[in-house]
Amino acid sequence: MTTKTEIQALLRFLSQDAKLPLPMAMSKIKDLQQATLTSAELLAKADIKVVEGIFTEEKHAKQVLNAAKRVSKKRAAGDTELLSPVKRNKTRIGAETTSPASVEASLALPSSSAEEEELRATTLYTNRAPLVLAFAVVLLQYTMTSQPLSSRLSLAQAVVSLNSRSKAMSLGIEKGKNAEDEGWGQGQPTAKVMGRVIRVMKRWGYNPKEGSRASNGTTLDDNDNFKLEDKVEDSQATIKGNETPADQVPEELPALWGLDLEALRAANGPLIPGKDTSKLPIYTPESARAYILKSFASAPSSATVDPESSRKKPSAAAIAASKEKNLGLLLQALDMLYSSWAQVLSTDELDRRAWSFYVNVRPEVEDGVAGWGGKGEVKLAQILAMRRKG
Structure with a gap:
């Protein structure tokens, strides 16, 4: 054998x-x-x-x-x-790895318990990509409740990357076939986040609450109940056309990674799941977290500023702290939005509506290539206004 x-x-x-x-x-x-x-x-x-x-x-x-x-x-x-x-x-x-529980704790995002009045008065200054990431991360708490934070960050970053690439190709910034079109995603299951189908990789054996044994990826230990031979059979079945529909990823699935097909193509495969996530072609939660933490500045104030105080630039630490607080406020507002609709909508319907929620509040930028990466204002009051009434 x-x-x-x-x-x-x-x-x-x-x-x-x-x-x-x-x-x-x-x-x-x-x-x-x-x-x-x-x-x-x-x-x-x-x-x-x-x-x-x-x-x-x-x-x-x-x-x-x-x-x-x-x-x-x-x-x-x-x-x-x-x-x-x-x-x-x-x-x-060979070295001992960090436990899953520690990994999840290290990825914690800022939270907030601000009063609604403070949220309504908050205006952020950012570009569109990190806002999509924030919308997706919070959405997944309601549509894929079994997914740990590491997976939610990875899946959300997959949505951002695919959306950015599609936009770049439509603007002519990037040309040629993408990895999905060339078949690099065949054999991998899919999930749908904010209406976009993304390729995922199952993290069999990963228990986010486990503190004694690290399993940062698919485990391949001798005592593992899920054998690599089974993975190959599953992959062959999906290649033959029995692929799991994007909107039918069952709730009981194991933790997932968002699969980076462009990285997989660049490395020319193969996709060998393992504990060393640095070797996997995935969207890493660490990079997604670092990106979202630094992306939400406070909108420039239109009020008159004291000339003397304006000469004093805030320190890097103060800027980082401000952005972290802003992210906490944004995530709180998004949670309030989704929770109001989760009571009456199915997870599929909530996922479908999430993109329109985002479009209603995304920053205004110039059309075409000129607006690529452009920044604008995001008013949290507009997010709160989209909550379900009654």
């Missing part, structure tokens, strides 16, 4: 060394297992007809065989860069 380590190595070989698209590589694992061709060394010695029978196209078969011979020759020569996955993992993730 093929071990988990061997399957990981085989996927890595097919997608990185043989340069096959990840979906194709994953779909061939079972056939290669049945033919007992589960390593580059075995493939290098295989009959071309057998390999062609698995990959169907002659060019793909030759591509795999040539890569297998090249890799085998390097390994025989003692190439240290081609150490087994087990040896490499020992050097990379």
Whole structure:
């Protein structure tokens, strides 16, 4: 029986060394297992007809065989860069990692208990992307209640990135096919956030309340109940068209990562889930949190300012503290908005309405390329005004 380590190595070989698209590589694992061709060394010695029978196209078969011979020759020569996955993992993730509970605590966002009067009087100065992020993070508390904060930040950042890329392409700032169009998302489940379909990766075994054992990603321990072989079978099923509909991600799903398909394409795969999240093509919660914390300044005051006091610039610490407070006020206002509608709307309907909520209050910027990244005012009073009446 093929071990988990061997399957990981085989996927890595097919997608990185043989340069096959990840979906194709994953779909061939079972056939290669049945033919007992589960390593580059075995493939290098295989009959071309057998390999062609698995990959169907002659060019793909030759591509795999040539890569297998090249890799085998390097390994025989003692190439240290081609150490087994087990040896490499020992050097990379051998140290003790932080517990999930500690990770979640470190990602905590600022909160507020301000009176509604203070919220109504608050006007923020920001650009559109971080506002989308804030809307999505709070929305997920109501539409995907089982997701920990780390997942909500990752999924929300996925929405922001996809939205920004779509806008950039519509403006002509970016051109060419994106990774999704090229098929890099095939085989991965989807979720819908603010009406946008995003590719996700399941974080099997991750318990955000666990304090003694870290599982920052899909666990691959010997005692894990979910085996990598099962993951491959699931992926093959979705590649064949049985993909989970975007609006039907069940509540009991494990924690999720927002999958960064552009990063996956740049790395040329493979998608090997593991504990070392720095190696995964995901939207990291740490970067999303850092981004949102620094994005909400107070709107410039129109009141007359004392010339003497205006010469005194606030310190970096004071600016950071002000932005953190503003974020807390914004999140409080958004929570009040969503909670008022969550009582009467299904999670799907709330998700559908979230984008229109955002559009109603997003900063006004110039049209076209001139407005790319532009900043404007966001009035919390307008967010509160969209609450359900009665």
